[in-house]
Amino acid sequence: MTISVADTALDIEKKAIDHCTRRNRLYNCLIWVYCGMFLMSFVSFYVFWYTDTFSNLVFSQMKLQNDTRSFNLWQHPPVKLEYRVRIFNYTNVREFETGMASKLRVQELGPYVYRETKDRVNVVMHENGTVTFQEKTSYVWADGSSENDVVVVPNVPMMFIVAFVRDSSFAIRFLTNTVLSTLRERTFINVTAGGFLWGFDNSLFHMVKPFLMFKRDISFDKFGLLVTKSGVNKNYITMNTGSQDLHNLGMIERVNGINNRKIWGDEKCDRIMGSDGSMFPPYLIKNTSEPLYMYSHELCRNLPLHFAEQVITHGIPSLRYKLTPNAFNLSDTQNKCFCPKVNGLRVCPPAGLFDVSACNDGVPLLSSFPHFYGADKSLLEQIDGLNPRQEDHESYIDLHPRIAVPMAGWSRMQINLKVRKAIGVPFLGNLKDGTILPLIWIEVGVDKVPEFILDIFQTAYFTVTNVEMALQWGSLIVMMLSLSALVTYLWKYHVQQAEAEILQKNRPFK
Incomplete structure (x- = not known):
């Protein structure tokens, strides 16, 4: 069976277009993933750096409510x-x-x-x-x-x-x-x-x-x-x-x-x-x-x-x-x-x-x-x-x-x-x-x-401070990395789209 030059070219062109399409879908998927990561990290960055949400969570443990540790310590100071x-x-x-x-x-x-x-x-x-x-x-x-x-x-x-x-x-x-x-x-x-x-x-x-x-x-x-x-x-x-x-x-x-x-x-x-x-x-x-x-x-x-x-x-x-x-x-x-x-x-x-x-x-x-x-x-x-x-x-x-x-x-x-x-x-x-x-x-x-009171003081300062810093800087790092990845894949997606358009224009057979 004889394969013509035209058939070979069409096959190569089809494979190229399929490959571009798959890459576009991959880039498109990654763009949405990194876009979601960036938005989530940006919200976390704003919350942990510019609001009292974390402090409010810590302070909420100090409320005087029945059967809580803070209430017992308040009622009977050690x-x-x-x-x-x-x-x-x-x-x-x-x-x-x-x-x-x-x-x-x-x-x-x-x-x-x-x-x-x-x-x-x-x-x-x-x-x-x-x-x-x-x-x-x-x-x-x-x-x-x-x-x-x-x-x-x-x-x-x-x-x-x-x-x-x-x-x-x-x-x-x-x-x-x-x-x-x-x-x-x-x-x-x-x-x-x-x-x-x-x-x-x-x-x-x-x-x-x-x-x-x-x-x-x-x-x-x-x-x-x-x-x-x-x-x-x-x-x-x-x-x-x-x-x-x-x-x-x-x-x-x-x-x-x-x-x-x-x-x-x-x-x-x-x-x-x-x-x-x-x-x-x-x-x-x-x-x-x-x-x-x-x-x-x-x-x-x-x-x-x-x-x-x-x-x-x-x-x-x-x-x-x-x-x-x-x-x-x-x-x-x-x-x-x-x-x-x-x-x-x-x-x-x-x-x-x-x-x-x-x-x-x-x-x-x-x-x-x-x-x-x-x-x-x-x-x-x-x-x-x-x-x-x-x-x-x-x-x-x-x-x-x-x-x-x-x-x-x-x-x-x-x-x-x-x-x-x-x-x-x-x-x-x-x-x-x-x-x-x-x-x-x-x-x-x-x-x-008492020692256990000292432990509470140290936890409320060192542990809580370290956790807060980890959340703050973690959100900043994730935001920067996700932004960088988002920009990279947007650029790659743009390049791939340009290549696809060139390939479409230069098709030997219509």
Whole structure:
């Protein structure tokens, strides 16, 4: 059988066209595959680089929901805070009372170290994404100076009574003077350190307690500066769980059902806002130029924390926020509403002092940083023996850079008594009216945390960061490779189409 030249040419041409067609189909298929890969990688690139999707997924594990690990850790915190208390012992009382010394002198004793255990009890979850609870705390002596140390301190119960009757009628002041004379009360007393802090028998307190209970509930039988801290706190706190909005996670919304304490007579200062210090909304630390706020029940106000620097905590870069002395500078316009009103006018204490009398049934107590750090210099001139130092007396907190949970930090606060003399009640001796007497200062914080908590911190930083980087750079690499492959095969497809057209034009037989 003879095969003609024309038949051979047609066969070759047919095979060539079939080959081109198959290659075109292959290129067309590959183009669609790489186009799909590019689109998917581009979406992933955008999501992981320009949105909070990955962070939201991580933060969602922090929501306070029943039967979750985060909820159990919140309800029963495994980290036991260290509670270090230092007492100001007055060493020259006799010389001062006899006129041989013009100023009182103090000696700092301690620290008396206690271990705090905290649980959140009477927990009620609400459908609007909040939870209401009470705090139950207990303290156990753990280290430091002995609670049996005998200290010389101001007679706080008597000074409270004198301050209360200061503006009362002559008859009330005369009766008070009679009672104090009968009980032989003195301006300064000797008491054990443990008794001064957690409660000691005091005849004056037992006598006036029934009258005080008309004004407030007093559940303790002994007088002590810290006696109200143990047990179940009377306040019901309502906090955001983050289940509906992670931007509000851990923020206190109400205390005892209200969001305005109506103590300071100003809507801004009375508004309840801020965290309880156990956690902060992670989104807030993205902009370190903005302060964080903590709400203090003892002070009935929020406290601003300002970013200071980045430090290393437990081997992890952390964000250090500090409570600056300006927080207690009430002459500042934004703080002036915290000054108590006297006869309708706001009267501010010296800079560095915060008057908590309006928040504590009128007792003449003031808060400050230890040793009047950052306060008006006149306060140091009233008492000898004070030595303020920034490194020892400032307050700070180190936050995890991703989940905004405290990893370390120390809150340092001093309790002071303001002398308020009353006419006809001569029991405050040579003390001048308005003198500020330091009583104790408290340092609350943590240096050591359990190993499994450290593992959580490290996982939340190193592991999560590595995974996020892998997703970010992986999406970028896949996007670039798929784009390169897409462009390559588009070019090859274009070349193949051109070859097919040339072949079609040059067909020897039509």
